[in-house]
Amino acid sequence: MPARILIVDDELSMREFLAILLEGEGxxxxxAECAEDALDSMAQVKFxxxxxxxxxPGLNGIQLLSRIKSQTPETAVLMITAFSTAEQAVEAMKLGAYDYIGKPFxxxxxxxxxxxxxxxxxxxxxxxRLKAEVQERFSFSGLVGKSKQMREVYDLISKVADSMANVLILGESGTGKELAAKAIHYNSPRRDRSFLAVNCGAIPETLIESELFGHTKGSFTGAIADRPGLxxxxxxxxxxxxxxxxxxxxLQAKLLxxxxxxxxxxxxxxxxxxADVRIVAASxxxxxxxxxxxxFREDLFYRLNVVQVRMPALRERAEDILPLVEHFYKKYALWSGSGDMVTPDAAAALLNYPFPGNVRELENLVERCVVLGSRVITLECLPPKVRNFVPVSTPLDPVDIPPEGxxxxxxxxxxxxxxxVQALEKSGGVKxxxxxxxxxxxxxxxxxxxKFGMDDE
Incomplete structure (x- = not known):
C-alpha cells in the first residue's frame, strides 16, 4: 500500500505542483489549503x-506541527517556506519536524x-513494534500455564521485578528457568537495557573468569587486546x-x-x-x-538466595500440558484455525506421561509432530515412549495380552x-x-x- 501524504499550503499552484510530483513517485x-483543514483531514485519515x-493564514505551519506531534507523534512532518530563518529551523526541529527546506527548492x-x-x-x-513484541513475549506470555503452581510463580515475579534483589531460580532442566529470568528483567525498570545469559557449566574452567569479568591485553596467552566481560x-x-x-x-569468591x-x-x-548489574542465577x-x-560457598549461596523462585516440574502441573501443546503448536505450525489441536487419545497419552524433560521435552515433541506434517496432534505422531508409556504402579502379573498381540x-x-525417572527423582537428580x-x-x-534420550535431562 503506497504511503499517504498530506500537502498543506495556501498557494494552489504549489499544492498541485507537489501533488503531481509525488503522485508520479507512487x-x-x-x-489542504490551511492548517485547520489539515487537522480536519487528519481526524479522518491516517497520514x-x-x-x-x-x-x-490562521494557524501557521509551526503551530500545525505542534498540533500534529501532540496528536499523532508517529506522523512525519516536512516544513517548507519561502522565508527561511535559522530561528524557524531550530524551532521546527525542536518540535519534531523531520527536516526544513526553503523555497525555491x-x-x-x-x-x-x-x-x-x-x-x-x-x-x-x-x-x-519489535520492542513491544519482545516485552510482550517475555512479560509473562513466554511462561504458559494457569495452574496454582504457575500463578504463584507469576505473583512472585511481579513482586520481585521492581527491586534490585538478587534472585535464585531453582528447578529441573527444561522447566523454563531462563524464561522466568527474562520475565523478571522485562517487568523491571531495567527492561530497556541488556539481558545477557551465560551457562556457567558450558564454559571451560580456564575461560569462565575472562568471560564474566573480561581481560586486559597480554594478561594470558591469546589475549591480544582488551576485552570487556559480561x-x-x-x-x-x-x-x-x-x-x-x-x-x-x-571463582565463587570473586563473584561474592x-x-x-x-x-x-x-x-x-x-x-x-x-558493576551496575542485577544478578539472576539458576540451578x-x-x-x-x-x-x-x-x-559451593555458603556465603555466596545466601547472597544469591535473597529471593528464591522455584519452577515446578511439568508432572506437578499436568493441567498446563494441553495449553502448552496449543501454545507450541501455534508457534511451530503458525496455526490460526479453530477447533481442537489434539485428538482425545493423544491428549490422554500426553497427560499420562511424566515428561522427565519437562516443558522443553514437550516443546520438542510438538515440533516433531509439526515437522512430520500432522495437522493436529495425533497418537500416531507421538514418540513410542509417550504413546506406550505405562505407569510403574500398573500391575505386571498377570499381564493381559490383547488378542492382536x-x-x-x-x-x-x-x-x-x-x-x-523415579530413581532420579528420589536421588534429587544425582545420577x-x-x-x-x-x-x-x-x-x-x-x-x-x-538409550531413552534422557542423558541431557
Whole structure:
C-alpha cells in the first residue's frame, strides 16, 4: 500500500505542483489549503507524512506541527517556506519536524527528503513494534500455564521485578528457568537495557573468569587486546547466570566480591570497575546439599538466595500440558484455525506421561509432530515412549495380552524409562545415587539414560 501524504499550503499552484510530483513517485496525495483543514483531514485519515508551508493564514505551519506531534507523534512532518530563518529551523526541529527546506527548492531534493522521512518513520515504527513484541513475549506470555503452581510463580515475579534483589531460580532442566529470568528483567525498570545469559557449566574452567569479568591485553596467552566481560556488557541491565552450581570454588569468591562491593577487575587489570548489574542465577542442582558437601560457598549461596523462585516440574502441573501443546503448536505450525489441536487419545497419552524433560521435552515433541506434517496432534505422531508409556504402579502379573498381540519390548522400555525417572527423582537428580538405587553401575545407568534420550535431562 503506497504511503499517504498530506500537502498543506495556501498557494494552489504549489499544492498541485507537489501533488503531481509525488503522485508520479507512487505516493497517495491529499491537499489542504490551511492548517485547520489539515487537522480536519487528519481526524479522518491516517497520514504517513505531512508537508506543510510555514506562513499561512490562521494557524501557521509551526503551530500545525505542534498540533500534529501532540496528536499523532508517529506522523512525519516536512516544513517548507519561502522565508527561511535559522530561528524557524531550530524551532521546527525542536518540535519534531523531520527536516526544513526553503523555497525555491530542487525537485530531486524534495524526492530525496520525502523518501528519507518515510524510511525513518518506517524504521521507528518497526523498532517500536519489535520492542513491544519482545516485552510482550517475555512479560509473562513466554511462561504458559494457569495452574496454582504457575500463578504463584507469576505473583512472585511481579513482586520481585521492581527491586534490585538478587534472585535464585531453582528447578529441573527444561522447566523454563531462563524464561522466568527474562520475565523478571522485562517487568523491571531495567527492561530497556541488556539481558545477557551465560551457562556457567558450558564454559571451560580456564575461560569462565575472562568471560564474566573480561581481560586486559597480554594478561594470558591469546589475549591480544582488551576485552570487556559480561558484567561490563550488561551494564544497567540483567545478567543471568545459569547453572551457577557449576562455577569453580575459586571463582565463587570473586563473584561474592562483585555481589558485595558492586565492583570487579578484569583478568590482568589493576583498577576496579563498577558493576551496575542485577544478578539472576539458576540451578537444577540442590545448592544447599552442595554447601554441605563443600562444593559451593555458603556465603555466596545466601547472597544469591535473597529471593528464591522455584519452577515446578511439568508432572506437578499436568493441567498446563494441553495449553502448552496449543501454545507450541501455534508457534511451530503458525496455526490460526479453530477447533481442537489434539485428538482425545493423544491428549490422554500426553497427560499420562511424566515428561522427565519437562516443558522443553514437550516443546520438542510438538515440533516433531509439526515437522512430520500432522495437522493436529495425533497418537500416531507421538514418540513410542509417550504413546506406550505405562505407569510403574500398573500391575505386571498377570499381564493381559490383547488378542492382536503386544509390543513386549516397547512395554519393557516404558517400564525401564519410568524406573530411571523415579530413581532420579528420589536421588534429587544425582545420577550416581540413582544408579545405586537401581543396583547398577554408574556407567550402565548413563548408558540407559542415553538409550531413552534422557542423558541431557
Amino acid at each position: 505516493y497517495q496525495v491529499d491537499q 504517513d507524512l505531512v508537508i506543510s508551508d510555514v506562513s499561512m 530542487k525537485v530531486e531534493e524534495v524526492k530525496v527528503l520525502v523518501a528519507k522521512a518515510l524510511a525513518q518513520k518506517t524504521l521507528v515504527q518497526e523498532n517500536q 558484567f561490563e556488557q550488561a551494564e544497567g541491565g540483567t545478567l543471568f547466570l545459569d547453572e551457577i552450581g557449576e562455577v569453580p570454588l575459586q 566480591r562483585v555481589l558485595q562491593e558492586r565492583e570487579f577487575r578484569r583478568v590482568g587489570g589493576s583498577s576496579s570497575l563498577k 537444577n542442582r540442590n545448592l544447599e546439599e552442595q554447601v554441605g558437601e563443600g562444593t 503386544m509390543d513386549l519390548q516397547g512395554y519393557l522400555d516404558t517400564l525401564e524409562s519410568r524406573l530411571l 550416581k545415587k540413582a544408579a545405586a538405587l537401581l543396583g547398577m553401575t554408574f556407567r550402565s545407568f548413563r548408558y540407559r539414560l542415553a
